[in-house]
Amino acid sequence: MADKSLVDGMMLKGRELSMCETCQLAKQKRKKHLKSLDRDIREPNDRIFVDLMDPGKNNSTKFTQILVIVDGFSRFIRVFPITEKPETNETLKQYIAWAKRQLGRPVKSVYLDGGPEFVNTAMEECAGT
Structure with a gap:
């Protein structure tokens, strides 16, 4: 009866109505964040991360x-302040x-990070240690 529109206000159970794209997007949920980060770093000095930062022109x-x-x-x-980029290798x-x-x-x-100051043979030798 409900399929033929003979009854108004009849509740449909167990049937999914097709939703428009906007409704589908609105009902999406985000993935939950992990409670802890899964890293393969087990001890100090296993891995270090290095980057060069520019403090700005008017420092x-x-x-x-x-x-x-x-x-x-x-x-x-x-953190090490550096006057010239070639000092980066020696400081590291x-x-x-x-x-x-x-x-x-x-x-x-x-x-x-693969910046130009890190891409040279001296830095490759240093990173290989």
Whole structure:
């Protein structure tokens, strides 16, 4: 009876009405976030993340760049002000040596963002340690 429109106001059970595209989009739900991050970093110095930051033109100091190094396990952050980009290689090498002395274990992997200051043979040798 309901299919032939003979009855007004009759409740339909177990039938899905086709919805317009807008209704379908409105009923979508977001995926839930993971409660903890699944990482394969188990100890300090397993992986460090390195990036070079520009503090801006009007920073009123002699430093033109800031080297940021983050330990993937502990989230320990070291920040080094740099006057010229070629200093980046030497500063990173010094940090890797310092981290090895502090924890007694070498840095296993270095994640770089692929910026032009990191793409050179000296940096590849440094990241390979």
